[in-house]
Amino acid sequence: MKRRNPTIYKALKRRRKSEGITQLALAKEIGCKQSAISMMEAGNLDALSEDKLQKIAEKLGVELDSVTQKSKISLVNKYCPNHDCPSNIPYVVAGDLCFMPKFVNEMAETSSRCEFCGEILQHECSNEECNAIVSGKSSCCNVCGDPYVECHADIVDKVTWADGQRERIEQIRVLIDS
Ligand SMILES: [Zn+2]
Ligand SMILES: [Zn+2]
Structure with a gap:
């Protein structure tokens, strides 16, 4: 039907x-x-x-x-929208903070939460004008080019923040995997 x-x-x-x-x-x-x-x-x-x-x-x-x-039978890639979450690895490109999400392959219709921070996982582009379903595993939407994870916090030294965050993430992931 x-x-x-x-x-x-x-x-x-x-x-x-x-x-x-x-x-x-x-x-x-x-x-x-x-x-x-x-x-x-x-x-x-x-x-x-x-x-x-x-x-x-x-x-x-x-x-x-x-x-x-x-979409009922298809699996989608889901990501955590929280920039501060250890599932999103930050890096700086041309002065901009970007995040590579740790994608979770799941049914589009099941609502699930991030294993790290508890945020509800998304499977659509965060750009409201776009909302394209996440298809690949990249940091940006392949329809509108917007990043999936956006940082709204005011971070002055992005490179230092990203370095520190990556170190923290490594430690957290080791804890979770062990
Ligand atoms: Zn998270
Ligand atoms: Zn988009």
């Missing part, structure tokens, strides 16, 4: 943007108000009739009903 993916509005929004179509242009083409598109993209799928939703999905090449079906 097919089931609607409750976050399909994110995929629709993402596709519309990547196609360079404005809400207004899409609304005109489908024959609805721009506000209805806007509401739908904010998560209110009922803002549009089933018929119009289908039209939009067709135009944008998004499968409305099969996504959940697919």
